[in-house]
Structures are given as C-alpha cells and as structure tokens.
Amino acid sequence: MCGIMYFLEREGFTLFTSIGRILSFIVVFRYLYLLFLNQRQILLTSFYQLYYMVGLLISAAVVSGGAYMIEVGAYGTANGFFWVTLAYFFAGIEATCFGFKSLGGAAFERKIVALRWERSRLLILTICSAAIAAALYVLATAGSPLLLGIDRVTFWRINAPQYMSFVPTLVLQTYFLVSYFYLQSIRKRRNTLVPILMILGYVFVTIFCLGQKFSAFIIFFDAWLMILSGTSPNFRLKISHVVTALTIFVGIIAIIALFYILSGRGASFIFSRIALQAQLPWSIFDDPHGVRLIPGAEWICYFRCGWHTNGVDYISYLYLPMVRYKFYYEHGSTLSGFMPALSLSTFGFPVSFLLNVFACFALGVLQRNICYAVRRDNVIVALLLFKMQSGLALAWFAASLTALLSIATAFVLLLGYFLISGFSRQAFSRLHLPNAHKR
Numbered sequence: 001m002c003g004i005m006y007f008l009e010r011e012g013f014t015l016f017t018s019i020g021r022i023l024s025f026i027v028v029f030r031y032l033y034l035l036f037l038n039q040r041q042i043l044l045t046s047f048y049q050l051y052y053m054v055g056l057l058i059s060a061a062v063v064s065g066g067a068y069m070i071e072v073g074a075y076g077t078a079n080g081f082f083w084v085t086l087a088y089f090f091a092g093i094e095a096t097c098f099g100f101k102s103l104g105g106a107a108f109e110r111k112i113v114a115l116r117w118e119r120s121r122l123l124i125l126t127i128c129s130a131a132i133a134a135a136l137y138v139l140a141t142a143g144s145p146l147l148l149g150i151d152r153v154t155f156w157r158i159n160a161p162q163y164m165s166f167v168p169t170l171v172l173q174t175y176f177l178v179s180y181f182y183l184q185s186i187r188k189r190r191n192t193l194v195p196i197l198m199i200l201g202y203v204f205v206t207i208f209c210l211g212q213k214f215s216a217f218i219i220f221f222d223a224w225l226m227i228l229s230g231t232s233p234n235f236r237l238k239i240s241h242v243v244t245a246l247t248i249f250v251g252i253i254a255i256i257a258l259f260y261i262l263s264g265r266g267a268s269f270i271f272s273r274i275a276l277q278a279q280l281p282w283s284i285f286d287d288p289h290g291v292r293l294i295p296g297a298e299w300i301c302y303f304r305c306g307w308h309t310n311g312v313d314y315i316s317y318l319y320l321p322m323v324r325y326k327f328y329y330e331h332g333s334t335l336s337g338f339m340p341a342l343s344l345s346t347f348g349f350p351v352s353f354l355l356n357v358f359a360c361f362a363l364g365v366l367q368r369n370i371c372y373a374v375r376r377d378n379v380i381v382a383l384l385l386f387k388m389q390s391g392l393a394l395a396w397f398a399a400s401l402t403a404l405l406s407i408a409t410a411f412v413l414l415l416g417y418f419l420i421s422g423f424s425r426q427a428f429s430r431l432h433l434p435n436a437h438k439r
Contacts, residue, residue: 017082042100290344
C-alpha cells in the first residue's frame with residue numbers, strides 16, 4: 001500500500017494522497033493502541049524508536065503540506081517520501097517485536113546473578129552524586145547557558161572549563177541509574193525520598209547546567225520506560241500517569257520557549273522546528289539523483305569520504321546552503337532526520353530497508369534482555385545492555401558512528417563481567433562442596 005501511494009503522489013495525485021496521510025495517522029495510532037494492549041513491554045521499551053519515527057511522520061506530513069524548512073531554505077512539497085517513511089515505521093516496529101519475542105531469552109536470564117540491593121544502592125548513589133556535584137561545579141564557575149542566553153554548544157566550547165567537558169556525557173549516561181534507583185525503590189517498597197531528590201537534581205542540572213532541552217529528556221524517558229518494563233511488566237496506565245506526563249511535557253515546552261525568548265528568537269520558533277526532522281528525507285527525494293536502488297560509489301560516504309569525516313557531514317554538505325553549512329561546521333551543530341535519508345542516498349533502498357529491519361530486530365533482542373536484567377536486580381548488566389541498546393539506536397537513527405565505539409566498549413565490559421562473575425560462582429560452589437577440602 002505504501003508503494004502504491006508513493007507512486008501516486010509522485011505522479012501528481014496529491015489530493016488523494018493528502019487524504020491518505022490523514023487516514024494513515026489513524027491507522028498508526030490504532031496500531032500503537034493495540035500494541036499497548038497486547039505487547040506493552042515492547043511498546044514501552046521502544047520509546048526512542050517510536051519517538052523518532054512518529055515525530056518523523058508528523059514532520060513529513062507537515063512538509064508534504066508545504067511547510068517552510070528553515071535550514072535547507074525551501075518550501076516542502078508532496079514528493080512521496082512520507083510513504084517511504086511509513087513503510088520504514090511499520091517494518092521497524094514489527095522487526096522489534098519479532099526480536100523481543102525471539103528465542104534464547106530464558107537462557108540469558110539464568111546467567112544473570114542478582115546483586116544485593118545495598119550494593120546497587122551504594123553504587124548508584126556514588127556515581128550519580130558525583131555527576132550532580134560535577135555539574136554544579138560548572139554552574140558555579142561558568143554560569144548557565146540558559147541564563148546567559150547562549151546555546152549549549154557555544155557554552156561548552158567557550159564558557160565551561162575544558163577539563164570539565166566530560167560532564168554532559170556523564171550526566172546523560174547516568175540517567176539510567178537514577179531512574180533505576182527510583183523505580184526499584186518502589187518495587188522493593190523502600191523509602192523514595194533520596195531517589196526523588198536525586199531526580200530533581202538531575203532535572204535541575206540538565207536544564208541550567210547542560211543547557212539541554214527536549215532531546216535530553218527523551219533519553220530520560222527512554223531509560224525510565226525501559227526500567228519500568230522490567231519492574232512492572234503489566235504496567236497499567238492511569239489518569240494520574242497521563243496528567244503527570246502532560247504536566248512534564250508542558251513544563252519542558254515552557255522551558256524551551258523561555259530559552260528561545262532569551263536568545264531573541266521568540267516562543268513561536270518552536271513551531272518552525274516541527275518541519276526540521278523531515279527536511280533531509282524530503283531533500284533526497286526532491287533531488288533526481290538523491291535516492292538510488294543499488295549502492296554506488298558514494299556508499300563509503302556513509303562512514304567517511306574525501307574531507308567529510310562522517311556521513312552526517314557528507315549529507316549536510318549536499319543539502320544545506322553553503323553559508324549555513326559553514327556555520328554549523330564551525331559551531332559543531334548538526335541536522336536531524338538522518339534515518340532513512342543518509343542510508344537511502346548511499347546504500348540504496350533495498351540495503352537501507354534491510355538494515356532498518358536488522359537494526360530494529362537487534363534493538364528488540366537487547367530490550368528484552370534489559371527487562372530480564374532489571375527483573376533479576378542486576379544494575380550492572382542492565383546498564384551495560386542499555387548502553388548497547390541506546391548506542392545502536394543512536395548509530396542507526398542518528399547516524400552516530402561514535403555510538404559504535406560505545407556499543408563495543410559496553411559489550412567488552414559485559415563479557416568481562418560475565419567471565420568474572422562466572423569464575424566467582426564456580427569458586428564459591430567449590431568452597432561449599434561436601435568434603436571439598438579433602439580433594
């Protein structure tokens with residue numbers, strides 16, 4: 001169906017396909033509703049994937065309706081890319097479901113040894129307290145990008161001490177731990193005052209120290225729902241949950257609006273950003289040579305080619321106006337919406353589509369095992385698996401090659417942990433064998 005609608009739109013039947021886009025959103029939300037009813041764990045653990053793809057679909061619909069794209073400097077048209085995005089959405093979610101339900105999970109769960117809650121609590125408190133303290137130190141010595149009215153990239157390149165440049169990564173990487181601390185405290189019926197204070201501390205430093213806005217809280221929600229799927233696999237949505245989520249969303253939007261007002265752009269700039277995510281997919285379909293069927297000589301540009309250090313720089317150079325490209329290159333800013341635009345323009349549609357299916361299948365496998373690790377009370381295994389899962393999501397959806405290093409590092413650490421814990425269990429079992437001292 002997506003293929004038929006694509007060719008109809010390319011042939012100029014835009015009135016018919018405009019109605020189809022409206023109906024497709026009804027189908028998408030009905031599909032997600034059924035997924036929530038029947039496969040709740042899969043839906044909750046796939047938050048980042050759903051956020052990216054649903055956001056891309058909304059952006060694609062807006063651009064197809066003629067919205068202006070401020071970064072590429074063009075008005076959108078209906079050129080069929082919405083339907084390709086829709087195909088990627090359904091294929092990806094189905095692959096994730098298949099991966100989540102694939103065999104082998106029970107054997108992996110049996111290998112996970114539970115950690116004592118006191119040890120997990122001490123580990124989390126130590127790491128998260130250090131992260132908050134480091135962020136507050138930057139706030140005290142360099143100020144806040146929000147209050148200074150400058151973007152976070154400029155702040156961390158110029159204002160913040162260079163020896164504290166690791167702080168944003170440290171805070172973002174430990175969202176999982178603070179979420180784990182709170183949700184496991186509820187599960188074990190322990191006092192939640194300290195976890196709540198720690199969450200408030202993270203929210204404060206994220207906004208005022210890191211200068212992060214919406215994107216950082218997406219990572220927070222992704223970690224939160226991932227852990228919730230392990231602690232409460234039969235989670236039931238209540239009115240209070242909906243009210244809380246809406247309150248948080250409105251609060252984040254208000255903070256973003258305040259930032260834009262302080263930077264001189266105005267609160268209405270938020271609406272201009274809706275079209276940003278779909279501008280690269282639209283651009284490659286608007287380009288007669290932008291989409292290919294088979295990989296060409298440019299396939300290597302997904303990784304690196306010429307003076308382009310990665311695929312993000314390559315496709316930005318192709319479709320950004322030169323003045324804006326130079327500005328972004330000098331200031332370290334990037335576009336969004338690299339999936340499926342970058343893979344389509346380098347690998348071609350068949351390879352790109354298969355890579356999407358494979359990546360989403362792997363995400364499903366990792367998400368299932370994260371739930372197992374959370375359920376088995378092992379924060380170390382859960383954290384390392386989450387690093388692999390989030391790294392894979394960033395590598396595919398955001399075309400971040402540096403995330404591949406994060407995946408490899410987490411895998412090596414996980415393998416080392418299992419080897420050490422396995423040897424420890426064998427040694428412990430020998431000590432408790434009858435007459436073991438006589439052998």
